[in-house]
Each structure stands twice: as C-alpha cells, then as structure tokens.
Amino acid sequence: MPRETPFRDDVAKGAVRTVNLLSRLASRGSGTVIGGRVGLAIAPGLLTNLARGRDVVLVSGTNGKTTTTAMIAAGWGSRVATNDTGSNMPEGLVAALVASKSRAVVLEVDEAWLSDVARATRPRVIALLNLSRDQLDRANEVRQIAERWRALLADLSDVTVVANANDPLVVYAAELAPNVAWCDVPTPWTTDAVSCPRCTKPLTFADDSWWSDCGFAKPQVLVTTDGGPLIVRGTPLAVDLQLPGAFNEANAAMALTALSFVEVDLQDALERVNALSSVAGRFSLRQWRGHKLRLLLAKNPAGFASMLSTLKSDGVDVWVAINARVADGRDPSWLYDVPFELLRGHRVYCFGDRRLDLATRLDFANVAYVVVTDESALPKSSDVINVLANYTAFQEWRARTKAC
Amino acid sequence: MLTIALIYPELLGTYGDGGNALVLAERARRRGFDSEIVNVGIADEVPDAAIYLLGGGEDGPQRLGADLLRASSFAARVRDGNFVFAVCAGLQLLGTSFSVEGDDEYEGLGLVDATTTRGETRSVGELLVRVDGRALVGFENHGGRTTLGEGVEALGAVEVGRGNDGTVDGFRTPELWASYAHGPVLAMNPWFADKVLGRALGRELDPLVTVADQLYDERVATLAR
Numbered sequence: 001m002p003r004e005t006p007f008r009d010d011v012a013k014g015a016v017r018t019v020n021l022l023s024r025l026a027s028r029g030s031g032t033v034i035g036g037r038v039g040l041a042i043a044p045g046l047l048t049n050l051a052r053g054r055d056v057v058l059v060s061g062t063n064g065k066t067t068t069t070a071m072i073a074a075g076w077g078s079r080v081a082t083n084d085t086g087s088n089m090p091e092g093l094v095a096a097l098v099a100s101k102s103r104a105v106v107l108e109v110d111e112a113w114l115s116d117v118a119r120a121t122r123p124r125v126i127a128l129l130n131l132s133r134d135q136l137d138r139a140n141e142v143r144q145i146a147e148r149w150r151a152l153l154a155d156l157s158d159v160t161v162v163a164n165a166n167d168p169l170v171v172y173a174a175e176l177a178p179n180v181a182w183c184d185v186p187t188p189w190t191t192d193a194v195s196c197p198r199c200t201k202p203l204t205f206a207d208d209s210w211w212s213d214c215g216f217a218k219p220q221v222l223v224t225t226d227g228g229p230l231i232v233r234g235t236p237l238a239v240d241l242q243l244p245g246a247f248n249e250a251n252a253a254m255a256l257t258a259l260s261f262v263e264v265d266l267q268d269a270l271e272r273v274n275a276l277s278s279v280a281g282r283f284s285l286r287q288w289r290g291h292k293l294r295l296l297l298a299k300n301p302a303g304f305a306s307m308l309s310t311l312k313s314d315g316v317d318v319w320v321a322i323n324a325r326v327a328d329g330r331d332p333s334w335l336y337d338v339p340f341e342l343l344r345g346h347r348v349y350c351f352g353d354r355r356l357d358l359a360t361r362l363d364f365a366n367v368a369y370v371v372v373t374d375e376s377a378l379p380k381s382s383d384v385i386n387v388l389a390n391y392t393a394f395q396e397w398r399a400r401t402k403a404c
Numbered sequence: 405m406l407t408i409a410l411i412y413p414e415l416l417g418t419y420g421d422g423g424n425a426l427v428l429a430e431r432a433r434r435r436g437f438d439s440e441i442v443n444v445g446i447a448d449e450v451p452d453a454a455i456y457l458l459g460g461g462e463d464g465p466q467r468l469g470a471d472l473l474r475a476s477s478f479a480a481r482v483r484d485g486n487f488v489f490a491v492c493a494g495l496q497l498l499g500t501s502f503s504v505e506g507d508d509e510y511e512g513l514g515l516v517d518a519t520t521t522r523g524e525t526r527s528v529g530e531l532l533v534r535v536d537g538r539a540l541v542g543f544e545n546h547g548g549r550t551t552l553g554e555g556v557e558a559l560g561a562v563e564v565g566r567g568n569d570g571t572v573d574g575f576r577t578p579e580l581w582a583s584y585a586h587g588p589v590l591a592m593n594p595w596f597a598d599k600v601l602g603r604a605l606g607r608e609l610d611p612l613v614t615v616a617d618q619l620y621d622e623r624v625a626t627l628a629r
Contacts, residue, residue: 133418141462194414194446200464202446330529331543333587336423356619360591363615364423364430371615 009049050097051121055262057106061129063303064251065108070279071255072106075269080104111145115152127162127258131169132302149173160261165221172197184221185250189302225253232257237270242277247306286401292384297394301337308342316383321351321393322358328391335361343367352393406432406439409453415469421459423588427597450476455487455604458494460586463504466493488580489600495582496520517553531565531585532627533573541623542585559583564627
C-alpha cells in the first residue's frame with residue numbers, strides 16, 4: 001500500500017499544475033519553474049512524496065546532463081517522467097513529477113543541488129558524468145562540489161552510482177559509495193584535476209590510466225568504450241549514434257549502463273538511443289532568414305572543446321554567440337580556456353552581448369572574425385552553418401529559428 | 405627573444421589566466437618582437453624569463469603551487485630582478501602568508517610584505533581599479549582580504565568591486581605587479597598589457613590598434629554606468 005498522501009501535498013500538486021498552466025497561457029516561458037516554486041513553498045516535502053514508489057534515475061555533471069537524460073528517457077522505452085525542459089533545480093523537478101505519473105523517472109539535476117535532490121528522491125541510480133569549470137562566478141570551486149557529492153554518496157545506501165572512471169574528481173566523489181559501476185568513457189578534459197583531490201600532489205596520467213602517489217587511482221572498470229566497442233557489464237553493444245562526437249558516445253555509455261540497473265533490455269534500449277537525432281533543439285537543423293543552421297550548445301571550456309572537435313575543417317563560416325547573463329555565469333574569462341585556435345581556416349561571426357570579448361579572443365588566436373552589428377547583412381550561403389552558443393544565447397537562437 | 409613563462413598553468417589557471425600569456429606574446433609579435441610562451445609544468449624547473457605570469461587557482465592547487473615555487477629557483481630569480489605579473493591566488497602566494505580553507509594560515513613566498521586573510525564574504529563581480537589615472541577593468545572572484553605592509557604601493561584605487569580590501573587593489577614593486585582582476589585582464593586592458601609588456605621589454609611601446617580597444621571602451625562605459 002502506498003503511503004497516504006497528505007492533503008497539503010494534494011493542494012501543492014494542484015497548485016503546480018494550475019500555476020504552470022496559467023504561466024503557459026500567459027506565454028511566460030515554458031511554465032515549469034514558476035509552478036514548481038509555488039508547490040515547493042506549499043509543501044517542502046513535495047519532492048519526496050512525488051518520488052515515492054517510483055524508479056528514479058538522477059543524472060548530474062558539468063556537461064552532457066540534458067543529452068544523457070534524453071538518452072535514458074528514450075532508451076527506457078516506456079512512458080517516462082523527465083525534466084526535458086532543462087529546468088534542473090528542485091522547482092523544475094517537482095514540475096516534471098507532477099506532469100507525469102509514470103513509474104519510470106529520469107531527472108537531470110544541477111550539480112549543486114544533487115545532494116538535496118538525492119536525499120529527497122531516494123534514486124535507484126545516480127549517473128555522474130564529469131566535473132569541470134563552469135560558471136565559476138556562482139558555484140565557484142569545482143572541488144567543493146566533488147566534496148559535497150562525496151559526503152552524499154558515502155551516506156546514501158540502496159543506490160547504484162554509474163560514474164566516469166576517467167574523471168578524477170568524479171572518482172573522488174563516488175569512491176566511498178557502496179555500489180559503483182565505473183565507466184571507462186572518453187574524457188579529454190582533465191585540466192581541472194591535475195592535483196590529486198585526496199592529497200593535492202600531482203596526478204600522473206599515462207596510457208589509459210591515472211594515479212597519485214597517495215594511492216588514489218583510476219578504479220577497476222565495469223563498462224568500457226574508450227577506444228573500443230561498448231561493453232556494458234559484459235554485454236557488447238553496437239553503438240551507432242545519430243548524434244555527433246565522442247562526447248555523445250560517452251553519454252550513451254553512461255545512459256545504457258544506468259538503464260541496465262533498472263531492468264531495461266539493453267539491445268532494445270540501444271536501438272532507441274541510436275535513433276535519437278536531436279535533444280532539446282541541439283544538433284538539429286534549423287532555419288532563419290534563409291540561412292540553414294545547426295544549433296550547438298556549448299557553455300564552458302570542456303563543452304566548447306568537444307563541440308569544436310566535431311566541426312569539419314571545410315572552411316565554412318561558423319557563428320558563435322556568447323552572453324554573460326546570470327544563467328551563463330557573468331564572467332566570460334573562460335573564453336581563454338577554449339581552444340578557439342581550432343577555428344583557424346574558418347571565418348567566425350561573433351554574436352551575443354559579449355561579442356567583443358569573443359572577437360578579442362579570436363583576434364589573439366589569429367582566427368578571422370566579423371563582429372556582427374547588422375544581422376541583415378550576413379552573407380547568404382547554401383551551406384549548413386554551425387552556430388555554437390552558450391546557455392542564454394542558445395535559448396535565443398532556438399527561439400528565433402524554426403525547424404527545417 | 406621575449407620569453408613569457410606561465411607558471412604551473414595546470415594549478416594556477418582557473419579563470420582563463422593563460423590568456424594573459426597569449427596577449428603579451430601576440431602584442432609583442434605584432435610589433436616585430438620574437439616571443440615565446442613557456443608553460444612551466446609542475447615537474448619542470450623554473451626557467452629564466454623576461455616575465456613570469458601567475459594565475460588564480462582553487463585552494464588545494466594554490467597551496468601546492470606555493471610549495472612547489474618555494475622549492476624552486478623562482479624567488480632567487482625574482483630577487484635577481486626578474487619580473488612577475490600575478491593575479492588572484494598568484495597575488496596571494498607572493499606575499500608573506502595566506503589563508504584559504506578555514507582559517508589555516510599558509511606561508512607565502514615572502515617576496516612582498518602582504519598578508520591575506522579570509523574575508524568575511526567572497527568577492528565575486530566586476531572590478532574597476534584606477535591605475536596611474538586610467539581605468540583597469542576586470543572580474544574578481546576570491547575570498548581573500550589582503551593587507552599591504554607599510555611602504556608597499558598598491559596597484560591602484562578600487563572604484564568598483566573589492567580588490568584587496570575595498571579600497572585598493574594589488575601591489576606594485578619594481579619586480580612584482582599584481583591585481584585581483586583575474587583571467588584575461590591583459591586582453592581587456594590593452595593599455596595596461598602594453599605597460600606590462602613595456603616593463604618586460606625594457607622600452608616604451610607605440611600604440612597597437614586591435615578589437616581589444618573596442619572591448620575596453622565598452623567595458624569601461626558599462627562599469628561607469
């Protein structure tokens with residue numbers, strides 16, 4: 001018998017639905033955050049009650065949360081409650097759980113909120129993708145997040161942690177958890193884990209391993225894909241993704257591993273994950289004023305490096321849009337951690353509130369650039385133009401473009 | 405050959421601080437000077453260089469960086485007259501002592517009489533410092549409160565943000581220039597980049613027109629608003 005839901009929760013759930021509906025009717029955004037906020041205010045335990053008795057999978061990390069969550073939702077094959085709007089703080093999670101009663105639940109969770117959300121929802125699986133510098137003006141130190149995760153996972157039983165074995169900060173966070181499936185997935189960005197999270201001495205990276213003098217080292221892996229076919233807990237899987245890039249192969253490996261712990265048939269899940277061609281407008285072809293565009297979200301150095309590595313060296317123009325609003329992090333210093341030198345040979349059109357910061361970065365990288373002040377004067381081309389944009393800039397480009 | 409040594413970028417480079425090396429190298433190169441950036445890794449000896457750059461870092465890496473530098477020839481080279489431009493954590497570890505995690509005090513390199521304690525709040529936001537009558541703009545993100553010893557000259561007066569203590573920012577001795585404006589502060593402030601570069605080259609430099617001039621004007625106008 002499910003526990004009786006207190007009356008206050010019913011009121012709160014009703015409030016979430018009503019406020020979300022009103023918000024959508026009033027065309028104020030996608031209307032998920034406001035309703036959730038009202039619900040949480042009426043019943044702080046709402047998240048706990050909404051998650052009770054359901055199979056919850058949580059996904060967190062700096063990059064790949066939305067895509068991995070979409071892969072798990074698609075791969076599950078049944079109806080799934082998920083926050084596919086990207087609202088990944090408690091309000092957005094409450095809204096997702098109210099919107100769907102499905103037993104299967106997959107939620108992407110903001111790194112800083114993971115502890116609170118995991119304690120409230122008692123997930124069966126937590127997937128930890130990676131940790132690197134992102135919005136340092138807000139969550140200022142990457143290592144503090146790793147410490148918070150570590151305290152959580154040492155303390156949380158009955159959960160399987162699916163964790164990236166190639167990211168020392170993730171390993172540090174998850175090493176005390178009772179059940180961990182370590183995944184050997186491509187992780188090019190380890191710049192934020194040069195010194196050992198345990199003893200601060202330098203880490204050594206060599207071949208497909210890494211270690212510190214204090215004994216902290218890459219753990220024994222259960223899932224491999226780095227440089228070979230994907231093998232999830234002994235099952236070989238023929239990954240053939242529509243989504244581009246090695247980073248999406250890593251996301252798929254983590255997603256499929258997570259699904260293996262909620263009793264989903266892996267071959268069936270694989271077909272559904274392979275077929276996924278767009279996630280929340282990302283990677284999809286769009287049109288705008290006669291231009292054919294592919295929108296790519298890149299919010300931080302690791303994400304940008306991954307996206308830049310998927311571009312062909314075909315000399316086709318690239319558009320880049322950079323904002324530095326609150327949701328982006330107000331400090332664009334990270335532009336100097338992005339290997340924009342990879343764009344030499346392309347001409348880059350600079351958009352966004354901080355287009356002059358971008359142009360300056362490109363100038364010092366000796367990349368040809370144009371600071372866009374008049375959007376009607378952009379050259380027309382039959383080529384598909386890749387548009388790389390950080391968070392709020394991506395939302396703007398998604399809103400102003402249409403599906404092809 | 406102008407050698408720009410970027411000290412321990414894997415420890416002290418949290419906020420794109422490596423950008424400062426790139427800016428100096430490019431501004432030198434575009435004026436016809438050969439320049440090279442040497443990334444000094446944690447296992448490397450500190451080489452001779454026209455300028456050493458120190459960036460910002462998280463608490464653990466900052467302590468490790470201070471320990472490694474103390475064991476190196478860095479301090480001796482600075483006492484011999486080599487030039488340093490440091491930001492953020494780099495600024496803190498040049499001083500006599502600094503506190504990061506909790507209130508534990510760590511020994512700095514002691515190259516300047518400057519003490520950093522933990523401030524009551526973290527300071528995160530835009531910074532505008534008046535240096536020699538001109539605006540230096542940037543972004544700061546640190547929890548330190550730095551007190552300069554008697555006779556130590558600050559880099560400039562704070563007009564927006566906190567810097568060392570809400571009044572002044574950084575310090576300037578013949579060998580050490582430092583600011584809390586982290587990351588690519590030299591990219592955003594072309595006039596100041598040329599001041600640093602001129603000091604490293606030992607000569608006055610003619611102006612160089614780049615898009616960074618527009619960026620500087622925009623940032624100054626935004627912060628003055």
